[in-house]
Amino acid sequence: MNPVYQKLLRCYESVQKKFDFTKFTPGVAIVLGSGLGDYADDIEVVGEVDYHDIEGFPVSTVPGHAGKFIFGYVGDVPVVCMKGRVHYYEGYPITDVVLPTRLMKLMGAKILFLTNACGGINPEFKAGDFMLIEDQISVFAPNPLIGENIDELGTRFPDMSHVYDEELRKIIRKAAKGNGIELKEGVYCQFTGPSFESPAEIRMAGKLGADAAGMSTVVEAIAANHMGMRICGISFVSNLAAGISPNPLTHEEVQEAANAAAPKFKKLITESVKNFKKIL
Numbered sequence: 202m203n204p205v206y207q208k209l210l211r212c213y214e215s216v217q218k219k220f221d222f223t224k225f226t227p228g229v230a231i232v233l234g235s236g237l238g239d240y241a242d243d244i245e246v247v248g249e250v251d252y253h254d255i256e257g258f259p260v261s262t263v264p265g266h267a268g269k270f271i272f273g274y275v276g277d278v279p280v281v282c283m284k285g286r287v288h289y290y291e292g293y294p295i296t297d298v299v300l301p302t303r304l305m306k307l308m309g310a311k312i313l314f315l316t317n318a319c320g321g322i323n324p325e326f327k328a329g330d331f332m333l334i335e336d337q338i339s340v341f342a343p344n345p346l347i348g349e350n351i352d353e354l355g356t357r358f359p360d361m362s363h364v365y366d367e368e369l370r371k372i373i374r375k376a377a378k379g380n381g382i383e384l385k386e387g388v389y390c391q392f393t394g395p396s397f398e399s400p401a402e403i404r405m406a407g408k409l410g411a412d413a414a415g416m417s418t419v420v421e422a423i424a425a426n427h428m429g430m431r432i433c434g435i436s437f438v439s440n441l442a443a444g445i446s447p448n449p450l451t452h453e454e455v456q457e458a459a460n461a462a463a464p465k466f467k468k469l470i471t472e473s474v475k476n477f478k479k480i481l
Contacts, residue, residue: 205296206351208257212300213307215256216270220248222308225272227281228481229474230302230310230430232421234286234317235439235459240467241282244273252285259297261285270305276475281305288416289342290394299345299424303354306428312369312477313425314470315434318459319415320398320442322407323387328441328458330385331469333373334365334434338390338411339419346427355427364426368480369433369473376472382465387412389436391419403442414442431480435469437462 225247233240241249252260252268260268271282283305289298302313321330350357377384390406392398394416398406406414413436425432439458459466 203349203351205348206353209300209303209307212255212258212304215254215258216250216304216308219250219254220272225279226309227272227279227305228310229275229278229280229312229314229477230305230308231280231282231314231470231474232286232302232316233282233284234417234437235456237316237459237463237466239463240470241271241273241284243467243471244271244275244280244282246271246273248272259287259293259300261287261291275471276478278474278478278481280474281308281310286417288394289420290416295343295345295347295420299420302421302424303428306425306430311431311481313421313430313432314474315418315421315432316466316470317415317418317434317436318439319389319413319436320403320440321413321438322403322442322445323385323412324445326385326412326438326441328438329462330438331377331382331466332385332387332389332413332436332438333370334389334418334436335370335386336388337364337419337422338388338406338409339423342391342393342420345420345424355429359427361423361426364422364432366431366433369431369477372476373433373435373469373473376476377469380468380472382469385412389418389434390414392416398442403445413438435466437466
């Protein structure tokens with residue numbers, strides 16, 4: 202058996218010993234980015250599993266990222282939330298970075314809702330904006346599907362024409378409008394990090410068509426798409442990217458901005474997820 206798949210199954214078996222999926226099956230998987238760590242406080246929680254208690258599971262080392270799966274309800278929609286994600290720059294192999302995404306699909310999730318804090322590249326963006334992801338650029342991060350294909354998960358050459366589900370995007374747009382939240386739209390580009398991008402790299406990304414840049418999300422979307430999940434994503438523009446912003450970039454700045462925007466971000470996620478019920 203493929204060792205990557207074998208590890209995934211071991212993790213799933215480990216979670217099964219700590220949470221009963223026969224009584225609760227999540228329909229939506231939510232990955233909580235910077236500033237959204239306490240989103241789980243607004244969920245009707247029915248259980249949680251600490252990453253440390255899952256055999257072989259990668260654990261986040263980034264400040265502001267906790268480490269647990271939260272199971273519960275947003276409205277009456279069953280969800281599993283990743284409270285803290287793993288990044289490639291932490292030194293994990295790319296297959297470990299996407300292992301949590303694959304694991305949530307095995308748990309039963311049909312929809313993946315990705316969130317992140319990012320740097321704005323589009324000159325029309327400003328710090329504090331929300332961007333609905335319409336497409337992505339993945340050439341700067343290792344593709345998580347490299348290596349022997351795991352046939353049990355998906356096809357060798359998955360199509361990437363419509364990674365971000367249009368029906369889900371319509372629901373999110375409607376939720377934003379109904380709550381008076383301005384929502385930009387654009388293309389997200391993932392760099393590896395952990396260093397912030399140079400001004401020249403940001404200029405390059407802009408010329409390639411990127412509206413925002415960050416250090417996550419794209420590889421998770423690739424893995425989810427490979428498994429047949431429906432995907433949507435929102436980026437919080439916590440700062441303007443290098444060369445666009447006159448100030449040096451810091452993780453503290455990103456965290457502070459994300460924390461300040463968290464109430465509005467939570468509202469947008471909650472109202473969107475409630476309305477996903479009609480297509481689950």
